[in-house]
Amino acid sequence: MLQIIQIDASEMDNFSYLIYCPETLCAAAVDPSMRPELLLNKATILGLTLKLLLNTHGHQDHIAGNDIILKQTNAKLAAHSADLPNPDISLTEGTKLELGNGSVEAMHTPGHTPGSVVFKTGNQIITGDTLFVSRCGRADLPGSDVTALYKSLQRLKKLPKDTIIYPGHNYGPTVTSTISWELKNNEYFKCQNLQVFTQLRMGA
Numbered sequence: 633m634l635q636i637i638q639i640d641a642s643e644m645d646n647f648s649y650l651i652y653c654p655e656t657l658c659a660a661a662v663d664p665s666m667r668p669e670l671l672l673n674k675a676t677i678l679g680l681t682l683k684l685l686l687n688t689h690g691h692q693d694h695i696a697g698n699d700i701i702l703k704q705t706n707a708k709l710a711a712h713s714a715d716l717p718n719p720d721i722s723l724t725e726g727t728k729l730e731l732g733n734g735s736v737e738a739m740h741t742p743g744h745t746p747g748s749v750v751f752k753t754g755n756q757i758i759t760g761d762t763l764f765v766s767r768c769g770r771a772d773l774p775g776s777d778v779t780a781l782y783k784s785l786q787r788l789k790k791l792p793k794d795t796i797i798y799p800g801h802n803y804g805p806t807v808t809s810t811i812s813w814e815l816k817n818n819e820y821f822k823c824q825n826l827q828v829f830t831q832l833r834m835g836a
């Protein structure tokens with residue numbers, strides 16, 4: 633099973649991640665934020681080879697460090713082309729990325745941005761700015777779509793309850809949670825219909 637390491641990339645409470653295969657030491661870096669050196673240093677310490685650079689979406693606070701990672705490694709950039717034009721690997725719903733003896737699957741979860749994706753491996757998901765611990769992403773930004781965000785969250789709600797959530801920012805009472813915890817505690821997750829969600833999210 634692929635392992636996930638969470639890295640506090642500071643600045644705007646961003647989290648970066650390493651996904652790696654413990655047998656082959658092949659790894660993927662996720663959302664380098666403004667501190668790509670933290671990912672590179674951790675990969676070096678653990679003896680990991682970065683094969684992939686994954687972006688959950690195209691906002692600058694998540695992708696600012698992309699260039700440094702791409703220059704210093706042979707990693708291929710994988711992202712949704714609605715957010716990042718011409719990535720090496722263009723992600724769509726269900727794209728499966730092999731990594732060592734495991735794989736990472738992309739779920740297309742638009743709403744916060746048109747090209748937002750959630751990365752799933754085993755019972756773990758990296759949710760970017762779609763879902764945070766106790767909150768969800770903004771839907772009032774250029775390119776945001778509150779209806780799409782509601783639908784994307786409904787998909788995440790259907791994942792197994794023990795699925796572990798690794799968010800894009802440290803905005804909650806804990807740094808990770810589970811679908812089960814969010815179903816009980818996240819007011820955005822608990823909304824029963826689009827109208828209630830829109831009122832809560834947009835303040836309308």
Ligand SMILES: [Fe+2]
Binds near residue numbers: 744761
């Ligand atoms: Fe964002």
